[in-house]
Amino acid sequence: MQAIQEPSFRESVELMFNRAVALMELPPGLEEKIRVCNATYTVRFGVRLRGELKTFTGYRSVHSEHMEPVKGGIRFATGVNQDEVEALAALMTFKCALVETPFGGSKGGLCIDPREYDEHEMEQITRRFAYELIKRDLINPSQNVPAPDMGTGEREMAWMVDQYMRMNTTDINARACVTGKPLNAGGIAGRVEATGRGVQYALQEFFRNIDDVHEAGLDGSLHGKRVVVQGLGNVGYHAAKFLSEEDGCKVTGIIERDGAVVDDTGLDVDALRNWIGRHGGVKGFPDGTYVENGAAVLEHDCDILVPAALEGVIHRGNADQVKAPLIIEAANGPVTAGADEILRNKGTIIIPDMYANAGGVTVSYFEWVKNLSHIRFGRMQRRQEEARHQLIVDELERLSADTGIGWQLTPNFKDKYLKGAGELELVRSGLDDTMRTAYQSMREVWRGRDDVTDLRTAAYLVAIDRVATSYQAKGL
Numbered sequence: 105m106q107a108i109q110e111p112s113f114r115e116s117v118e119l120m121f122n123r124a125v126a127l128m129e130l131p132p133g134l135e136e137k138i139r140v141c142n143a144t145y146t147v148r149f150g151v152r153l154r155g156e157l158k159t160f161t162g163y164r165s166v167h168s169e170h171m172e173p174v175k176g177g178i179r180f181a182t183g184v185n186q187d188e189v190e191a192l193a194a195l196m197t198f199k200c201a202l203v204e205t206p207f208g209g210s211k212g213g214l215c216i217d218p219r220e221y222d223e224h225e226m227e228q229i230t231r232r233f234a235y236e237l238i239k240r241d242l243i244n245p246s247q248n249v250p251a252p253d254m255g256t257g258e259r260e261m262a263w264m265v266d267q268y269m270r271m272n273t274t275d276i277n278a279r280a281c282v283t284g285k286p287l288n289a290g291g292i293a294g295r296v297e298a299t300g301r302g303v304q305y306a307l308q309e310f311f312r313n314i315d316d317v318h319e320a321g322l323d324g325s326l327h328g329k330r331v332v333v334q335g336l337g338n339v340g341y342h343a344a345k346f347l348s349e350e351d352g353c354k355v356t357g358i359i360e361r362d363g364a365v366v367d368d369t370g371l372d373v374d375a376l377r378n379w380i381g382r383h384g385g386v387k388g389f390p391d392g393t394y395v396e397n398g399a400a401v402l403e404h405d406c407d408i409l410v411p412a413a414l415e416g417v418i419h420r421g422n423a424d425q426v427k428a429p430l431i432i433e434a435a436n437g438p439v440t441a442g443a444d445e446i447l448r449n450k451g452t453i454i455i456p457d458m459y460a461n462a463g464g465v466t467v468s469y470f471e472w473v474k475n476l477s478h479i480r481f482g483r484m485q486r487r488q489e490e491a492r493h494q495l496i497v498d499e500l501e502r503l504s505a506d507t508g509i510g511w512q513l514t515p516n517f518k519d520k521y522l523k524g525a526g527e528l529e530l531v532r533s534g535l536d537d538t539m540r541t542a543y544q545s546m547r548e549v550w551r552g553r554d555d556v557t558d559l560r561t562a563a564y565l566v567a568i569d570r571v572a573t574s575y576q577a578k579g580l
């Protein structure tokens with residue numbers, strides 16, 4: 105149960121913002137300008153479904169236009185409301201600033217339970233919502249570029265871009281009006297898993313900084329670390345999969361809507377996902393122990409807790425019982441401001457949402473650039489790079505033979521070295537670089553200032569400073 109007197113999500117974000125801004129010296133008025141949400145558009149539209157006219161409510165909130173286009177996902181969920189969309193839009197402003205994607209912050213939402221409608225109905229509803237937003241330039245390659253979020257994915261983005269193209273037949277950059285599209289509709293390799301991949305890269309970077317690992321009371325590398333993940337949606341699934349398959353983590357608990365499954369020896373993430381796909385929940389999964397009260401597993405003994413579902417799941421009522429020394433916020437706003445304070449006081453390290461889940465918008469940025477340049481990444485360089493590498497390999501082999509040294513390059517080395525980077529490799533490289541650089545910018549403030557004791561405040565400081573600089577450069 106959520107404890108009483110918990111602030112709303114938007115208030116929670118504002119409290120965190122205020123905590124950081126109190127440590128800055130911004131010109132009068134600018135602080136308020138950055139804090140407030142510029143505009144929220146609410147639309148109510150009707151769609152005729154099953155012989156009846158059904159009315160839906162949707163939002164698109166623009167938090168800050170210090171850079172345009174503004175960017176942020178559109179979520180389809182029953183709990184969507186103005187407060188939530190505004191909180192999420194604010195987080196997008198700071199997220200984009202922190203990872204240096206050249207966007208302002210925005211977010212959208214539609215109050216709907218997508219499971220109640222079939223594909224054709226969802227298409228009608230999505231196109232109609234998109235139509236309303238396009239009419240007002242709230243979907244537009246140079247002004248506002250949505251992306252997937254909870255309850256939306258490639259399918260919805262494909263409908264939206266098609267809707268935009270129908271309404272803007274001569275816009276040569278039309279495909280850049282949304283990101284997270286399927287590859288055949290202008291998407292980019294690696295976007296689907298980008299947020300989960302970003303969570304993995306964030307943890308890898310954290311574990312490269314051994315002082316930070318010690319600060320969390322942990323030791324060593326990611327290998328063997330016990331991880332509990334909440335939410336096996338797109339973000340949680342990919343994070344859990346990569347961490348277990350590539351970094352040697354043990355996923356000892358997975359929390360879903362209908363409960364949780366735990367296993368101290370480590371769960372098979374793919375097997376559980378398939379199970380959920382077939383049975384609608386985790387209950388009955390044979391290779392783990394079912395726990396009906398899923399939320400209780402947030403309090404399990406583990407090394408890393410990955411909340412990858414809804415906001416506000418760690419609140420004043422349960423924060424004290426959370427045992428994980430390290431929390432990485434794969435979801436947006438999973439820890440309330442009150443819980444943040446409790447966790448900080450007991451020394452829990454939190455890798456904050458605006459950094460931890462920025463992989464999605466980072467790869468969205470690459471997709472947008474790809475759409476504007478009308479060419480796939482790597483198309484010009486790949487074969488040329490391979491040819492140059494082949495030259496070196498040939499020369500080394502010739503030298504080795506001519507001098508009688510007899511060195512042999514291993515086939516594995518040759519395969520890897522000779523393969524030029526395609527789009528997926530470049531996307532991963534760009535994402536990894538982004539996550540490393542952003543961590544260091546945050547860390548510099550965290551470690552370098554006595555008055556900054558947590559990564560979240562450090563992240564806000566870096567982000568707010570960049571937004572402020574951008575406003576000041578504009579003369580605002």
Ligand code: GLU
Pocket residue numbers: 175176177178249250251252253254283436461462464465466468
């Ligand atoms: N919805 C994602 C987020 O919250 C991605 C946004 C985007 O790619 O624009 O960051």
